[in-house]
Amino acid sequence: MIKLTVNGQPYEVRVEPEWTLYYLIHDRLGLIGSKQFCDRGACGSCTVIMDGRPILSCMALAIECDGANIETVEGIARASHPLIESYARHHAMQCGYCTPGFIVAAKALLDKNPHPTEEQVKEALAGNLCRCGTYPQHSKAVLEAAEKLLGG
Amino acid sequence: MEEMFDNLRADKYPLKEYNYIGRRGPRRIDGFQKASGNAVYTMDVQLPGMLHMRFLTSPYPHAAIKNMDTSKAESFPGVRAILRYDDPELPPIADLGGHVPSAEVVLPGIAHFQGEEVGAAVAADTEAVAEEALKLVEVEWEERPFVLDPEEALKPDAPLAHPELLPNGNHYNAGLLDVLELGDISQGFAEADKVIEFRSERRLHTWIGPERPCGVFRWNGDCPEVWVKQQRPHIAKRVISSWFGGVPMNKIKMHCLYQGASFGGWSQTPWNMAGHYCAAVLAKRTGRPVKWTFTRREDFYGGEMDEGVYYYKVGAKNDGTITAVQGRAVLANQIWPVFHFLKHLVENTRIPNIHGQLFVVKTNKGPTVPVRCEQNANAHSLTLIFDHVADAFGLDPIEVALKNDGADGHDMDWLNERKAERGFEVRDSLRECVEKGKAAIGWYNRWHPPGKKRLPNGRMHGLAFTWDHEWDDSAGSSEMAIRIERNDGTATILGMGSDVGVDAENSYCQIAADELGMRLDDVYYNPQADPGFFRMTPDSSTNMSVNGFAIRHAARILKRKILEAAASPRGKTQRGSFPPAFPDAGPEDLDIKDSVIYLKADPSKKMTMAEFVGPSGVAGPLVSHENLGVRSNFSVPLFAFGYHVQTGTYAPQHLRPRFCRQAHFMEVEVDTETGLIEVTRVVNVNDVGKVINRASCEGQQYGGSYMGVGRGRSEEVVYDPVTGIMLNGNLLDYKMATMLDVGPIDTLLVETGMGYGPYGVIGIGEDIATVMPALLGPAVYNALGIWIDDFPITPDKVLKALSKV
Ligand code: FES
Ligand code: FES
Numbered sequence: 001m002i003k004l005t006v007n008g009q010p011y012e013v014r015v016e017p018e019w020t021l022y023y024l025i026h027d028r029l030g031l032i033g034s035k036q037f038c039d040r041g042a043c044g045s046c047t048v049i050m051d052g053r054p055i056l057s058c059m060a061l062a063i064e065c066d067g068a069n070i071e072t073v074e075g076i077a078r079a080s081h082p083l084i085e086s087y088a089r090h091h092a093m094q095c096g097y098c099t100p101g102f103i104v105a106a107k108a109l110l111d112k113n114p115h116p117t118e119e120q121v122k123e124a125l126a127g128n129l130c131r132c133g134t135y136p137q138h139s140k141a142v143l144e145a146a147e148k149l150l151g152g
Numbered sequence: 153m154e155e156m157f158d159n160l161r162a163d164k165y166p167l168k169e170y171n172y173i174g175r176r177g178p179r180r181i182d183g184f185q186k187a188s189g190n191a192v193y194t195m196d197v198q199l200p201g202m203l204h205m206r207f208l209t210s211p212y213p214h215a216a217i218k219n220m221d222t223s224k225a226e227s228f229p230g231v232r233a234i235l236r237y238d239d240p241e242l243p244p245i246a247d248l249g250g251h252v253p254s255a256e257v258v259l260p261g262i263a264h265f266q267g268e269e270v271g272a273a274v275a276a277d278t279e280a281v282a283e284e285a286l287k288l289v290e291v292e293w294e295e296r297p298f299v300l301d302p303e304e305a306l307k308p309d310a311p312l313a314h315p316e317l318l319p320n321g322n323h324y325n326a327g328l329l330d331v332l333e334l335g336d337i338s339q340g341f342a343e344a345d346k347v348i349e350f351r352s353e354r355r356l357h358t359w360i361g362p363e364r365p366c367g368v369f370r371w372n373g374d375c376p377e378v379w380v381k382q383q384r385p386h387i388a389k390r391v392i393s394s395w396f397g398g399v400p401m402n403k404i405k406m407h408c409l410y411q412g413a414s415f416g417g418w419s420q421t422p423w424n425m426a427g428h429y430c431a432a433v434l435a436k437r438t439g440r441p442v443k444w445t446f447t448r449r450e451d452f453y454g455g456e457m458d459e460g461v462y463y464y465k466v467g468a469k470n471d472g473t474i475t476a477v478q479g480r481a482v483l484a485n486q487i488w489p490v491f492h493f494l495k496h497l498v499e500n501t502r503i504p505n506i507h508g509q510l511f512v513v514k515t516n517k518g519p520t521v522p523v524r525c526e527q528n529a530n531a532h533s534l535t536l537i538f539d540h541v542a543d544a545f546g547l548d549p550i551e552v553a554l555k556n557d558g559a560d561g562h563d564m565d566w567l568n569e570r571k572a573e574r575g576f577e578v579r580d581s582l583r584e585c586v587e588k589g590k591a592a593i594g595w596y597n598r599w600h601p602p603g604k605k606r607l608p609n610g611r612m613h614g615l616a617f618t619w620d621h622e623w624d625d626s627a628g629s630s631e632m633a634i635r636i637e638r639n640d641g642t643a644t645i646l647g648m649g650s651d652v653g654v655d656a657e658n659s660y661c662q663i664a665a666d667e668l669g670m671r672l673d674d675v676y677y678n679p680q681a682d683p684g685f686f687r688m689t690p691d692s693s694t695n696m697s698v699n700g701f702a703i704r705h706a707a708r709i710l711k712r713k714i715l716e717a718a719a720s721p722r723g724k725t726q727r728g729s730f731p732p733a734f735p736d737a738g739p740e741d742l743d744i745k746d747s748v749i750y751l752k753a754d755p756s757k758k759m760t761m762a763e764f765v766g767p768s769g770v771a772g773p774l775v776s777h778e779n780l781g782v783r784s785n786f787s788v789p790l791f792a793f794g795y796h797v798q799t800g801t802y803a804p805q806h807l808r809p810r811f812c813r814q815a816h817f818m819e820v821e822v823d824t825e826t827g828l829i830e831v832t833r834v835v836n837v838n839d840v841g842k843v844i845n846r847a848s849c850e851g852q853q854y855g856g857s858y859m860g861v862g863r864g865r866s867e868e869v870v871y872d873p874v875t876g877i878m879l880n881g882n883l884l885d886y887k888m889a890t891m892l893d894v895g896p897i898d899t900l901l902v903e904t905g906m907g908y909g910p911y912g913v914i915g916i917g918e919d920i921a922t923v924m925p926a927l928l929g930p931a932v933y934n935a936l937g938i939w940i941d942d943f944p945i946t947p948d949k950v951l952k953a954l955s956k957v
Contacts, residue, residue, distance in 0.1 A: 031189075035362070042882070073189035077188035077190070096186025097413060130858075133889070
């Protein structure tokens, strides 16, 4: 039995030792915004924020997340974070499967560094793979969201 | 509707004014859903009581099951059912997908590549349980000899890769396009000032959709309800209807949710519905919905159709005019060996003498199908031939391209005559693209002789160019409909396809809005519902050029209906009719703008679409007010459908010459110490005929560039030659491009209107990812002065080439 908070909601769940955090969030809690693409820590599409740090939920065991505070794309969207709007506006997506992972990684960056340079955005998102090749649009969307957050 | 089949000529029916078509900025209807994580994909589907199914896969590249014991797996806790290859309920063969009805073994007992799904499918409470249970399946295998290398497979004494299909040898072209011949090759070589010869190689690369292949099958009584990850849902429905002695189409309920990309690939293999078949049987047996999934690794088997070796002999004059091309290629495993490797030379050059001999062979790897391209082998040849010629004669590759531009061995005058004859403007698409691209990349001051420019950072600098035509041409058909909703007068587009990410749905809305005179916000399209109309999904370079016509026909017919209805009595009941919305006017006196119907002669006489249809929606079908002494308004349902059939250049008669060209430029830096190639800049110039959705065109340009660079530089599925086992079926070891792998990409669009689609559009989705990979060859050559014609060009090949010098 572990306790964790996901997007501000407390949960108490009985987990099997082999469950990944991804499995818990996606299959058990029904938060489908976390996506599984590579299934082995190579693509970033399953990224969530755990206690302020972006982590790969496919590589974390659920059992190790006792007491953790988790933020997923659903929480980011519910808080009307400007990233959501700017991603849609800049077409920073095609099939969209990898998109939530990018947004979570970008949110983690903006939390730490509200005023990133384009280089810093690219660096922060370089661990996320997109087979559709949407890459050039991401920095535009993230920089615009950063500006909005700063009241620009 | 006379325009319906007239897609062999220029579009005679453009609009006078475009409000949404071509404009930057219209909203993206899937944008919020996808960004917020709300978009549901087939992988996300969970149903009450749902079971998870996984396949047993072959550990050997070629082997037959002699005996199989599933008893331990069956008694494993959490396992609900196991389907075996020798199950009496499985038919020997069934239609399992592909373009045309196929006859495939549903669950084979013989594997022809390592990793092939064979023998058993396990349905269990969770994926993990299914996987555990599969480990308990005991199989006695009969190992068979195998062959992986295409040239080896061609040898007469080679092991048979697929003896059931090809008992006499691995070579199979099915008589299609094995020899391509134009003019007189020996005369062409006699006319040449110089003849060059070279060989190139392309290793296997593959699709990798982010969402794994998967699906869900549920029986509601005898009605199948199916969730498909499928580029072409209409194929899934056709296929399912042929199973179990026949399932009526109207009993099949399809869900085609958002697709985690597709790129053709898996969706097109004539086996891709086998998972559904097995799930259907197990769902029936267990009375529960069954979801099947492939593992990430299982998605790696298969690939693109250009794996093989290519030999070229090219004759040209000193001014760059190519007089003859002779080629020979051995390619592996094409599912449909219908694409030659020299066809693009015929389609868009004036080279008068061509001879190409193609051998397609079976090897013990997965099937290969078109992947974000249908002509990789052709683009590969065209780029290498042109750039090798430019190099051998000391010419600018752009000049060589322009000099040889044409079609079917004819020069530009001939091609211009064809343009005029078909009603197109006579413009030189290649030259227009080239000029824009040259300016963007700074060709004039940056291009240099090969191997001659070292940068301050110590790396060698390379600049390269290639070109090709645009595509729009696979056969395809589409049906789409639009209905005006009661009450609020909004328009709903009906049609089922699949949203693979190209934002096609928004483009249809743009066309419908412009054609109907409605506000874009009033037009919506949910492709995930199955209204029975099947549109062409964006594939085979055929989206707008087919669906664009279908939606435009529907919109034009619907607009006529709306205006007729506005000018005539609004429906009749037993007690009489209602006066027209616009009395004393005919439909021709009316028009619609911004979702408002108005009298052309006096625009102050107007009515919004909502006001027009509103009253008819109040009572719905009950019309109960009539009983209370108040009559409800009623109007005819406002609904129209359109359809379109595409005839393209695949037609043997070669119906339509290609007019639109594209130009691509690449700048690289090569580190001679490490062999690393950095792609520092890409410029794509595409003549798309007419832009419908600007962001979507640009998205294809940068998306194609990343995939193209990945294919050219790092993407290769590696097999162990000794065991025949795939070594890198995961995203750590198979290297696709990341955000940092390509420098800035310029996305330039040219609009000549010379496409055969509506408004003169032509496809953009595939050609960039297709043309780019081979462009890395000339770019690296320009940097080093050494040709590396073995793709992908990995650092080890660069170092090896350098150490030879
Ligand atoms: S699915 Fe977790 S990193 Fe790729
Ligand atoms: S948008 Fe398709 S994988 Fe990124």
